[in-house]
Amino acid sequence: METFLQLLVSGLLMGVSYGVLAAGLALIFGVIKIVNFAHAAFAVLAMYFPAFWFLEWWGIDPFISSIIALPIFFVVGYGTQRMIIDKVIGTPAAEMSTLIVTMGLSLLIENGILIGWSGAPRIINLPYTLGSFKVGSVLLNQAQTYSFFIALVLIAALFVFLNKTMLGKAIRAVADDPESCAYMGINLRFAYCLAFGVGIAITASGGCLIATYRPFNPFYAETIIVIIFACCILGGVTSVQGALIGGIIIGCIQMLSTMVVAVALQNVAVFLLFVLFLYLKPEGLLGRKGRVV
Amino acid sequence: MIAEKSKQGHSFWVDYFPLILVGVAVLLVCFIIGPQRYYQRVLLLVVLWICICSNFNIISGYGGQIVFGYMLFVGAGGYTSVLLFKFLGVNPWIGMFVGAAVAAFLAFVIGYPTLRLHGHYFAVATVAFPLMAIPIVAQLGWEEVHIPFAGRGIESMQFTDVRYYVLMSAILLVVFLIIVRMIERSRFGYALQALKQNEAAAEGMGIHTHRVKLLAFMLSAFLTGIAGTVYCFSILFLLTTPAAFGLFIIVRILSITIVGGIGTLWGPVIGAVLLVPVGEVLAAEVGDRWPGFQDLIYGVVLLIAVIYLPGGISGKVTEIRRRRKRLASPKVQAIVAPSNPDSPPKRGTPSSFKVGTSLAETRGRDPQGPILKVEGVSKLFGGVRALQNVTIEVPRGKILGVIGPNGAGKTTLFNVMNGYLGPEQGQVFFKGKDVTYLKPHDLCQMGIGRTFQIPQIFSNMTVLENVMIGAFARERNAPRAQAISEEMVQKMGLSHRGQDQAVGLTILETKMLEFSRALATQPELILVDEPMAGLNPEESHHIGEIIQGIAESGITVMVIEHVVQSLVKFADYLVGLDEGRKIAEGSPEEVTSNPHIIEAYLGQKWRRRYAKS
Numbered sequence: 085m086e087t088f089l090q091l092l093v094s095g096l097l098m099g100v101s102y103g104v105l106a107a108g109l110a111l112i113f114g115v116i117k118i119v120n121f122a123h124a125a126f127a128v129l130a131m132y133f134p135a136f137w138f139l140e141w142w143g144i145d146p147f148i149s150s151i152i153a154l155p156i157f158f159v160v161g162y163g164t165q166r167m168i169i170d171k172v173i174g175t176p177a178a179e180m181s182t183l184i185v186t187m188g189l190s191l192l193i194e195n196g197i198l199i200g201w202s203g204a205p206r207i208i209n210l211p212y213t214l215g216s217f218k219v220g221s222v223l224l225n226q227a228q229t230y231s232f233f234i235a236l237v238l239i240a241a242l243f244v245f246l247n248k249t250m251l252g253k254a255i256r257a258v259a260d261d262p263e264s265c266a267y268m269g270i271n272l273r274f275a276y277c278l279a280f281g282v283g284i285a286i287t288a289s290g291g292c293l294i295a296t297y298r299p300f301n302p303f304y305a306e307t308i309i310v311i312i313f314a315c316c317i318l319g320g321v322t323s324v325q326g327a328l329i330g331g332i333i334i335g336c337i338q339m340l341s342t343m344v345v346a347v348a349l350q351n352v353a354v355f356l357l358f359v360l361f362l363y364l365k366p367e368g369l370l371g372r373k374g375r376v377v
Numbered sequence: 378m379i380a381e382k383s384k385q386g387h388s389f390w391v392d393y394f395p396l397i398l399v400g401v402a403v404l405l406v407c408f409i410i411g412p413q414r415y416y417q418r419v420l421l422l423v424v425l426w427i428c429i430c431s432n433f434n435i436i437s438g439y440g441g442q443i444v445f446g447y448m449l450f451v452g453a454g455g456y457t458s459v460l461l462f463k464f465l466g467v468n469p470w471i472g473m474f475v476g477a478a479v480a481a482f483l484a485f486v487i488g489y490p491t492l493r494l495h496g497h498y499f500a501v502a503t504v505a506f507p508l509m510a511i512p513i514v515a516q517l518g519w520e521e522v523h524i525p526f527a528g529r530g531i532e533s534m535q536f537t538d539v540r541y542y543v544l545m546s547a548i549l550l551v552v553f554l555i556i557v558r559m560i561e562r563s564r565f566g567y568a569l570q571a572l573k574q575n576e577a578a579a580e581g582m583g584i585h586t587h588r589v590k591l592l593a594f595m596l597s598a599f600l601t602g603i604a605g606t607v608y609c610f611s612i613l614f615l616l617t618t619p620a621a622f623g624l625f626i627i628v629r630i631l632s633i634t635i636v637g638g639i640g641t642l643w644g645p646v647i648g649a650v651l652l653v654p655v656g657e658v659l660a661a662e663v664g665d666r667w668p669g670f671q672d673l674i675y676g677v678v679l680l681i682a683v684i685y686l687p688g689g690i691s692g693k694v695t696e697i698r699r700r701r702k703r704l705a706s707p708k709v710q711a712i713v714a715p716s717n718p719d720s721p722p723k724r725g726t727p728s729s730f731k732v733g734t735s736l737a738e739t740r741g742r743d744p745q746g747p748i749l750k751v752e753g754v755s756k757l758f759g760g761v762r763a764l765q766n767v768t769i770e771v772p773r774g775k776i777l778g779v780i781g782p783n784g785a786g787k788t789t790l791f792n793v794m795n796g797y798l799g800p801e802q803g804q805v806f807f808k809g810k811d812v813t814y815l816k817p818h819d820l821c822q823m824g825i826g827r828t829f830q831i832p833q834i835f836s837n838m839t840v841l842e843n844v845m846i847g848a849f850a851r852e853r854n855a856p857r858a859q860a861i862s863e864e865m866v867q868k869m870g871l872s873h874r875g876q877d878q879a880v881g882l883t884i885l886e887t888k889m890l891e892f893s894r895a896l897a898t899q900p901e902l903i904l905v906d907e908p909m910a911g912l913n914p915e916e917s918h919h920i921g922e923i924i925q926g927i928a929e930s931g932i933t934v935m936v937i938e939h940v941v942q943s944l945v946k947f948a949d950y951l952v953g954l955d956e957g958r959k960i961a962e963g964s965p966e967e968v969t970s971n972p973h974i975i976e977a978y979l980g981q982k983w984r985r986r987y988a989k990s
Contacts, residue, residue, distance in 0.1 A: 191673070351512060
C-alpha cells in the first residue's frame with residue numbers, strides 16, 4: 085500500500101510536467117491542426133539551453149531558466165512556424181507534409197545538440213535534485229515538488245491567456261473556424277505563428293522543469309514524444325486542461341506499471357494505452373468531437 | 378503518367394527491361410570499383426536503401442498511408458533471422474523468410490486496427506510500435522547481438538568479399554522493382570492509388586479499401602523483412618536496437634523517397650543514388666569530429682524537399698515532360714476542343730451505353746418486382762431526423778426522380794441506399810436481398826453505381842485512369858479494363874480529355890467523368906445525385922439526354938434533382954421528400970401538382986393560390 089501511494093504521488097508529480105509539454109502540443113494541434121513531431125525535441129533543447137548551460141556558465145538556477153525560456157522559445161517557435169511550417173500549410177497534402185517536416189526538424193535539433201554539446205548524458209546536480217520532503221510515509225522529491233507548482237502556474241497562465249486576453253481569444257477563434265476569422269479581420273498567419281510560439285514556449289519551460297530531476301541526452305526526445313502524444317490523446321487532443329489531466333494519468337500509469345512489469349518496460353505500458361485509445365476512443369477521455377482548446 | 382505509358386501499349390520490354398538494366402548497372406559499378414571494400418560498401422548501402430524505400434513506397438507512396446514506424450519491419454526481419462542463426466543455428470536463407478513472415482504478421486496485427494485511422498492519427502500510431510519494440514527487445518537481453526561469423530560463404534550468407542553481397546542485393550533489387558512495377562500496372566495498384574486520393578470515392582467504385590490497404594501493408598512489410606535480413610548480415614556486425622529500430626531509419630526512408638519522388642517507381646532509385654553516397658562520404662569525412670552529421674544532413678534535405686520539391690525529382694521530370702508535350706501539340710487541342718464541345722453522345726442507338734456484356738441482360742434476374750426497395754428507413758444525425766420511416770420502391774428499368782427542398786434528406790437517402798450510412802431503423806433490399814448494412818464496395822460489386830452531388834473524382838489521375846478504377850470493379854485484367862474505359866470515355870465524348878488530369882476538367886466534363894466511371898462498374902441501378910447542379914440550361918439538357926440514354930440501355934436510374942422542371946421531362950416516376958418524410962409519389966404530373974410538394978417548395982401562400990386556381 086505504501087509503495088502504491090509513493091508511486092502514485094511520484095506519478096502525479098511527474099505527470100504534471102508531462103502535462104505542460106502536452107498542453108503546448110494540444111494548443112498547436114488545436115489551432116493549426118498539425119501534429120508537431122519536433123515537440124519533444126524543443127523541450128530537450130530547452131533542457132540543454134537554457135536550463136543546463138545557464139547553470140554551468142552563470143550559475144542560474146534551472147527554475148529561473150524555466151521562466152527565461154519562455155520568451156526565448158516563443159521567438160524560436162514563432163520563427164519556426166513563420167519560416168518553415170507556414171510554407172507547407174495549405175498545400176494538398178499539408179497534414180502529412182507538416183508531420184514529415186517536423187520529423188525532419190526533430191532530427192535536426194537532436195543531431196545539432198549531439199554535434200554541439202556531445203551525446204553524453206547530462207544531469208543537473210543541485211541540492212534539490214536528490215533531496216526530498218517527507219510527508220507522512222511518502223517521500224517527495226524536492227525538484228519534482230517545485231516543478232509541480234511551477235507547472236500548475238504555467239498551465240493556469242496559459243489558460244488565462246487563452247480565455248481572458250484578446251490575443252488568446254483570437255487564437256481560440258482561429259482554432260474554431262479559421263475561415264470566418266479571416267473574414268473577421270484576424271490575420272491567420274499571425275495567429276498560427278502566435279499559437280506555435282506560445283505552444284513551444286510553454287513546452288520549453290516544461291523541459292527546463294523536467295531537467296531538474298531527470299538525466300537527459302540528445303535523443304531523450306524519442307523517448308518522450310509518444311508519451312506526450314499519449315497525454316494529448318487521453319486529454320482530448322485539443323484541450324489544454326485535458327492535456328494536463330492526460331499528463332497526470334500517464335504519469336501515474338507509468339509509475340504504477342513498475343509494480344507489475346520491469347522498470348525498463350514502463351513506457352511500453354504507456355504506448356500500449358496510447359494505441360488502444362487512438363483506436364477505441366480517439367476523441368480522448370474528456371474531448372468531445374470538435375471541441376477546441 | 379501510368380496511362381501515358383500504357384497508351385503506347387503494354388510492352389513487356391518497355392515496362393520491365395529498364396528494371397533489369399538497373400541491376401546490370403549495379404553490377405557494372407561493382408565491377409569498376411573492384412576490390413575496394415569501402416566503396417563497395419557504399420554501393421551496397423545504396424542498393425539496400427533503394428530496396429527498403431521501394432517497399433515503403435508500396436504502402437506509403439502508392440497507398441498514401443505513411444507508416445512512420447516503418448523501421449519496425451526492418452528491425453523485425455533482421456532481428457528474427459539473426460537470433461535464429463545465432464541461437465538455433467537456422468540457416469539465414471530460411472531465417473530471411475521467417476523474418477519476413479514475422480514482419481508481415483506484425484503488419485497485420487498493427488495494420489488491422491490502425492489502418493482505419495485517418496491521416497496523422499495513423500502515422501503517429503505506427504510510430505509507437507518500434508518505440509515499444511526497443512525496450513522489449515532490450516528487456517529480453519538482446520540490446521546488442523553480435524552476429525557470429527560462420528564463414529561458410531553462400532551457405533551462411535556471410536562472405537568475406539563485399540562484392541558477393543552486392544550481387545545478392547542487386548538481384549533482390551531487381552525482384553523488388555519488378556514487384557513494384559507489377560503492382561503499379563495491376564488492378565491492386567490502381568485501387569491503392571485511388572484510395573490514396575479519395576477513399577470515399579474508391580469505396581463507391583467497389584474497392585474494399587481496408588482490405589487493399591492491409592494487403593499492401595503486409596506485402597510491403599514482408600519484402601522489407603527480407604531486406605532487413607540482408608541489411609543485418611551484410612552491413613552490421615553488431616546488431617543493436619537503435620540500429621534496427623531507430624528513428625533515423627524512417628527519416629532516411631522519407632528523405633530518399635521524397636527527394637526522388639514518392640509514389641513513383643524511380644523515386645527511391647533516384648533519391649538513394651543521390652543521397653546515400655553523400656551521406657556516407659560525409660560520415661566518413663567528418664563523422665569522427667561531428668557524430669550525427671549525416672543525420673543532420675538528412676534532416677535538412679527532408680525539410681528542403683518537402684517545402685520546395687513536393688513531387689520529388691521524378692515528379693518534376695514528369696511535370697516538365699507533360700508541359701513540353703502540351704507545348705508540342707497545342708493546335709490539335711485548340712481545334713478539337715471547340716469544334717467538338719463536349720461532343721454530345723449520339724443517342725438513338727439505345728444500347729449506346731452498354732459496356733461489354735451488359736449485366737442487366739446476362740445476370741440471372743426476375744424481371745418482375747422492384748430492383749431496389751427501401752423499407753421504413755429512419756436515420757438520425759444527433760437530434761435531427763434526416764429520414765423518417767421512408768419506404769420507396771424503385772421500379773426496374775425506369776427513371777425514378779427524387780425531389781425535395783434543401784435538407785429534405787435526399788442525399789442521406791442515397792447514402793443509406795448505397796452503404797455510406799447505416800440506418801437506425803428499416804431495411805434496404807436490392808434484388809430481393811437485404812443489403813442494409815453492406816458497405817459501398819459490396820453494393821458496387823452487386824451492381825449499384827453512384828455519382829455524387831459534389832463530384833468525387835481522383836483528381837491527380839487522368840480521366841482514363843479514373844474510369845479504369847470503375848472498370849476494375851468487374852474486370853481484373855488491366856489491359857481489358859483500359860479497353861472498356863477507352864470505349865466508355867469515347868461514348869461520353871471525353872476522348873480528347875482522356876490523358877488529361879481530372880483536376881483540370883470543367884464542371885460538365887467532371888460530371889461526364891463521374892457518369893463514365895459509374896457506368897464502367899457495369900451497374901444495374903445507378904444513383905445520380907444532383908447531376909445538373911452548377912450547369913447552364915443547355916448543359917442540363919445534355920445531362921438529361923444522357924440519363925435517358927442510360928435508362929434505354931436497360932439500367933435503372935434514380936436521380937436526385939433540385940430543378941423539378943428538367944426532371945419532369947425525363948423521369949418516369951417521382952418521389953417527393955420533405956423534412957425526412959416521403960410526402961408524395963407517383964407520375965411526374967401527380968407529384969408536381971401535389972399540394973404538399975408545392976407547399977414544401979414554395980410555402981403555404983402558394984398552396985392556397987394553387988388551390989384557388
